[in-house]
Amino acid sequence: MAFKMKDIKELDSKIKNLSKKTRKVESESSSSSSLGIAMKLSSEMVAAVFVASLIGYYLDKWLETEPFFLIILFFLGAITGILNVVRTSKMINKE
């Protein structure tokens, strides 16, 4: 079979057009990944407060300073949680 140069060029442009279209679809589908990252937010806050309070509780038990470290680390945990949420939302904004 003999292909004409024109046919090949036509096919080439068709392929390029189609690949442009598929790339568009791919970039749209990345919004589902931001949905996934958004689900990160709620547990992020709880986890930070929980872990920090736990550390505080055991530090107190160890050093017998109840409830000094528990109170301080509880608030530090809350700060960390909010900071994590802010960071995650910044990451989503960047995308």
Added chain:
Amino acid sequence: MAANPMSQFEVYSIGPKIQIGSFDLSFTNSSLFMVLTVSVISLFFIAATQKKSLVPNKMQLIAEMAFEFVSKMISETAGKDARPYFPFILSLFLFVLVANLLGMLPYSFTVTSHIIVTFALAFFIFVGVTLVGFARHGISYLKLFVPSGVPIFLLPLIIVIEVISYLSRPVSLSVRLFANMMAGHTMLKVFGGFVVSLGILGGWLPLGFAVALTGLELLVAFIQAYVFAILTCIYLNDALNLHH
């Protein structure tokens, strides 16, 4: 079946009781479903890659899609350096996904609805990522806790906050998956209970809700597996490319 919506999460041993030291190592329904998850994945991939054709059939297509999906996820979030960890993240993603999906079958058990299972997964990821970070950067991996451009008098506070943030990763990773799966399955069971107690006259509304919730749960099963895998990639990215 019991009407108690929490009875679906009960772990009981099947088969003989195995006790080693003070550990009860009996084979439970939870272990059964973990084995089932792994065998479903393995059998599917063995069957799908049996006849490797250039134009894939349906099964091969699904297998390739899963492969490409994870591969794209890694290269987008963790970059080129994370390529060696592709098998780990693919197995992690597939394990969580198939465990979630198997839990959607009636009378089955959802492995990921137990905090200890998800926490064990998350904890090993946490330890692994930390080891990778130290192996790659040595002691300077600790720079992760010291962000640049912070005034010196704020540094002690920031370091404590960063350490808490780092330590809370496995907790947030595991709690999210566990809470989503448990809440969803409890809700399904509660609405199922409403259908029975309201009978043929009033049971249609909760039945509709239960159908809608089943669809939502399928979505959640996928999204949670995805989130679990992508967060592993993000943590891996932090360990591989130190850019704080």
